[in-house]
Amino acid sequence: xxxxxxxxxxxxxxGPIWRIGTLDDVMESALLFGMAEGGxxxxxxxxxxxxxxxxxxxxxxxx
Numbered sequence: 001x002x003x004x005x006x007x008x009x010x011x012x013x014x015g016p017i018w019r020i021g022t023l024d025d026v027m028e029s030a031l032l033f034g035m036a037e038g039g040x041x042x043x044x045x046x047x048x049x050x051x052x053x054x055x056x057x058x059x060x061x062x063x
Contacts, residue, residue: 003027018051032056 003023010016022028035053042051
């Protein structure tokens, strides 16, 4: 089982949004720390995209 899931979707008002779901709080903290330390640009290897990290909004949802 993977401790996270991810998807990219497009919002007309905000543009592309990268959504990451985590299994627990430990994985959430590790991802946020890694993104904060990684700089402004992030390389998505599978699609060959470089994306700019503008805003990180943490929203807690349960399913």
